[in-house]
Amino acid sequence: MNDSAVNLRQASVDDLDAIMQLETATFPSDAWNRETMQRELRSRVNRYYVLERDDTPVAYGGIRVVACDADVQTIAVADGSRGQGLGRALMEHLMQAARDEGALQMFLEVRADNPNAIALYESLDFEQIDVRHGYYQPDGIDAIVMMKEPV
Ligand SMILES: CC(C)(COP(=O)(O)OP(=O)(O)OC[C@H]1O[C@@H](n2cnc3c(N)ncnc32)[C@H](O)[C@@H]1OP(=O)(O)O)[C@@H](O)C(=O)NCCC(=O)NCCS
Numbered sequence: 001m002n003d004s005a006v007n008l009r010q011a012s013v014d015d016l017d018a019i020m021q022l023e024t025a026t027f028p029s030d031a032w033n034r035e036t037m038q039r040e041l042r043s044r045v046n047r048y049y050v051l052e053r054d055d056t057p058v059a060y061g062g063i064r065v066v067a068c069d070a071d072v073q074t075i076a077v078a079d080g081s082r083g084q085g086l087g088r089a090l091m092e093h094l095m096q097a098a099r100d101e102g103a104l105q106m107f108l109e110v111r112a113d114n115p116n117a118i119a120l121y122e123s124l125d126f127e128q129i130d131v132r133h134g135y136y137q138p139d140g141i142d143a144i145v146m147m148k149e150p151v
Contacts, residue, residue, distance in 0.1 A: 006089075040062060061073075
């Protein structure tokens with residue numbers, strides 16, 4: 001990604017409306033509700049980031065860091081902005097943020113029916129360590145648990 005109109009910054013609860021718009025458009029069957037997202041943005045162990053293009057949020061993602069473990073809470077790029085390197089840039093930023101917070105390893109869960117995201121994580125050297133059967137409801141889709149160590 002090399003686009004001067006793109007800006008990546010830390011998110012706050014002021015971004016809740018924009019993030020919820022992206023969240024509900026991206027995850028039609030299992031979007032987090034507004035209260036959950038608000039708690040995510042307010043949590044002191046979380047770091048959320050927004051990626052803006054021409055001052056419009058087009059992607060967001062967040063991590064939770066507790067002791068040496070970082071978890072990717074969520075990451076999404078707006079439909080019309082995918083395939084342009086934004087997801088990779090955001091993931092690399094989340095990994096750097098995790099290291100800055102002292103994390104030694106990073107975990108994430110991804111739907112087994114999401115090959116694009118799995119390809120992104122594998123390209124960043126995340127490895128599959130577990131499967132949670134039927135984890136994503138109401139669809140009953142497995143979660144693939146992935147880890148990168150050191151992050
Ligand atoms: C997964 C997601 C975040 C990737 O973001 P993106 O901006 O489209 O991805 P990028 O353009 O940075 O591509 C990064 C890598 O992802 C993979 N990828 C992305 N789109 C792909 C596609 N259509 N087909 C195959 N691989 C793809 C590739 O490995 C790609 O690397 P490459 O360009 O070197 O081949 C984005 O597709 C998205 O928001 N999807 C919906 C929400 C979601 O699935 N979130 C993850 C939940 S765990």
